[in-house]
Amino acid sequence: MNKNIAILIIILLSITILLVILFTSFNRINEENDTISKSREGIIYVNENNKLGPWYGTHKYPYQTVQDGILNATDRDIIYIFNGVYSETIIIDKPIILCGENPRTTILDGMYSEFVIKVTIDNAQIKNLTIRNSGGFNFNAGIKIFSDNNLVKNCILYRTKTGIYIDNTYSTLIDNCTFYNNGEGLFMKASSGNSVNDCQFSNNAIGLHSQSSNEIKVENSYVHTNGIGFFLNDSSNIMINHCAISDNNDNQGGVFLTDCVNVDFTSCNICICSIISQIFC
Secondary structure, eight states: OHHHHHHHHHHHHHHHHHHHHHHHHHHHHHHHHHHHHHHHHTEEEEOTTOOSOOOOSSSSSOBSSHHHHHHTOOTTOEEEEOSEEEEOOEEEOSSOEEEESOTTTEEEEEEEESEEEEEOSSSOEEESOEEEEEOSSTTOEEEEEOSSSOEEESOEEESSSEEEEEESOBOOEEESOEEESSSEEEEEESOBSOEEESOEEESOSEEEEEESOEEEEEESOEEESSSEEEEEESOEEEEEESOEEESOOTTTEEEEEESOEEEEEESOEEEBTTBOOOOOO
16 A cells, blocks of 8 residues: 555656646747747837846847847847836947837936937937936937938937937938927037928027038928027038927027028028017028
8 A cells, every 4th residue: 555655656746747847848938939039020129117027028028128129139120118217328239220109108318428329320210209318518418320311200309418419420310309408409510411300499598500511401390489499500501491480589599590501491480579580691
């Protein structure tokens, strides 16, 4: 009898051990498949609420930080960021799409650093994000762009020294973005072929600033209640079309132009209350 009981116990223990091994293997295969599915989809997920892991960049197991998502991305991947506040600074050095779940509730906070996002690669895209709290020193910015053919779309930029700082670049498109409570909304330096469409600039010291740039197009934008609406310096071949520039500081002006060539305002409304904006050529 005792011998039979011992055999039964051994059999039950063997079955239990086998089931544990099978269950562990099954979980490992599922996790591996989850990781593989991420790479097949080309979408990497980020959620700051995933504090305990695991972190595979999948919908089920997203990374916790945006920079981790970028580090594990390959060219043309989408980094999808769930709603939340992400207190980090980000370097985009791959041609990827950085996309928030909602532009008002997916927030990148730079914690008063030199930049919140720095783009050093061509063909990157930034969409559906709020970007806030860069440092307040010269050349600090919410987004700093040092490369060509980039897109910033559906973003909100506030409480920065400069919302977007574009330096020596070609063909950047800023589309449907809102700039408010910044030192400068948008600063284009030594750049060409850049476009601004359907944007709003308000409560900035300077709404849009162009220096030593050319072939700039600004369309369908509203520039109001800034210190200076447009400040164009040493720039050429600028087309400003279907824009409203109003209620900027009457001691500074809606539009300042200095040493500029071929600046064309078409179908624009430029005024400070009932006073025509100051234009210096």
